[in-house]
Amino acid sequence: MNLKLTNIKSLGGIHPQGTQWLRGANLGQFPTLENAYLVIEDGKIASFGPMSECPQDDLPVHDCTGQHVLPAFVDSHSHLVYAGTREEEFNLRLKGASYEKIAANGGGILNSAKKVGMTSIEELVHQANYRLQNLTNYGTGTLEVKSGYGLDPENELKLLRAVQALNEQSGTTLVPTFLAAHALPAWAKEQGLEGASYTKYMLEECLPTIQNEGLAGFLDGFIERDYFKLDALQHLIDASATSGLPLKIHVNQFYDIGGIQMAVEAGALSVDHLEVMSPEAIKALQGSNTIATLLPSCSYFLGIPYGPARELIENDTVVALATDYNPGSSPGGNMQLVCNMACAKMKMTPAEALNAATINGAAALNLSDCKGSIAVGKDADLLITKAIPSLEYLCYDFGTNHIQTTILGGYIQ
16 A cells, blocks of 8 residues: 655654664664654555655645654564453452462463363454454554464464464464463373473474464473473474574563573573573673563563563663563553553663564564664554654553554555
């Protein structure tokens, strides 16, 4: 689609072509252009600049007087495709049960896996599409979607095929990840499998089909003291090397068992969660090319520590923000709210939060060449705000949707 946005109050997130990510002091720079125009041609950003240089042509015009424009959010960690909900566990936690205790009693991930096993691909797509429409309205243009609620080869592949089907009918870009090790199911225990051997089994059983059908672009595992340990991570590292699928690893949510150091050494694209961090883990990320993806809405919902954003930024780490949208620990996918939490609870500035939710989120999916910033040639995934005072207001005023219009691939959604 071809379209011209005119009279933009401020056009934000303008980064030089070729910018892969932002770290350190650069993360605090969210360059803007006041009183601007932007031209979309064939779904790409064709040109932009001050209104005084706006081309006079026959393109359809969308007047943005009083409104701001920025790149659509890139949510690089979610579990969007699942079956049913888990509000009953929320009630249990309010009565004192911990996330770990609920999981040990067959709730949590195992609860979701049971529901997935009883749900068709068509119904999974139907449920996820409803959630996705809400996310699009709140400004998400690209969304990573993990499997991980199947826990056996048949149902893990079912989840990935559901993501594929949803992606084919959606204007939002969905990026699938095979979460091979999320929780240990009862059938695996009965067969004598434990964390590492189960992980190896799932990789061997699923990866050939995943690669043949193009079902996933990344590998993941839940590396935690009470879930999957470093020997399971080694199997993921080995599988990544042979399959060519980069690693995105859940790690350091409840305990620090050395997973970050091992993942960084293996060249993981990202390490996600990071609520519990040792000096050694922070040092491992310092100056590395592994992206630290922080999930403040999970911390909020579970009442656990927030990731140390300031310390990571000051130690030259690439920081991204994401929602962790899932039915158990973060049942919400509003990236505007995530940006607010990052500022209020992790002391990020609005500029840092917006960059972490756009260009660095794109980097955490190897998509910063086409997503996450305003640059000629990039996909026209754009947000037009309501008539708010400033772009910083997006991170300040929470509880209200400040996005008026979402444009994805040049099309108004």
